[in-house]
Amino acid sequence: MLTDIHPKLPMRDKSVTREYYSTRLGFKVFGNADYDGYLMMEKDQIQIHFFEFKALEPKENYGQVYIRTNNIDEFYNSLLAKETAIHPNGKLETKPWGQKEFSLLDPDSNLLTFGQNI
Structure with missing residues (x-):
């Protein structure tokens, strides 16, 4: 029986990725071990794992993750308050498929789309 999913995305620089996800998105490092070339970040009920890919x-990069939220307006506004760049084609809007969504690119151009069912 499936219970969770933890996507793995590429990163070029572990310290840059950790800083972005911590300060811009409010994630925390998951676990106590510091693995060479590997990073686990967590926020609320989700985890995203990163593997080093210096080249x-x-x-x-076509890495993409869709993350569901239950308070998209509050999260979106918190990102704007931190001056986090929103994808130029991913501003917060209601989609025809009944989701309110926005997107951003992390420092390695992994696309993160956040959505809430309306």
Whole structure:
């Protein structure tokens, strides 16, 4: 029986990824161990894992994660207050498929889309 999913995304620089997810998105490092070339971040009920890929070309990265939330307006406004860049084509809006969504790109161009059922 399936119980959880923890997506793994590429990162070029562990310290840059950790700083972005911590300060911009409010995630915390998960666990006590500091693994070489691997990072686990957690916020509320989700985890995202990252593996080191130093040769990653951000313009060629197609890593994507869809994250559901139950208070998208509050989360979106908290990101704006921190001056977190929102994807130019991903501003907060209601989609025809009944989701309110927005998107952003992390420092390695992984696309994070946040959505709430309306």
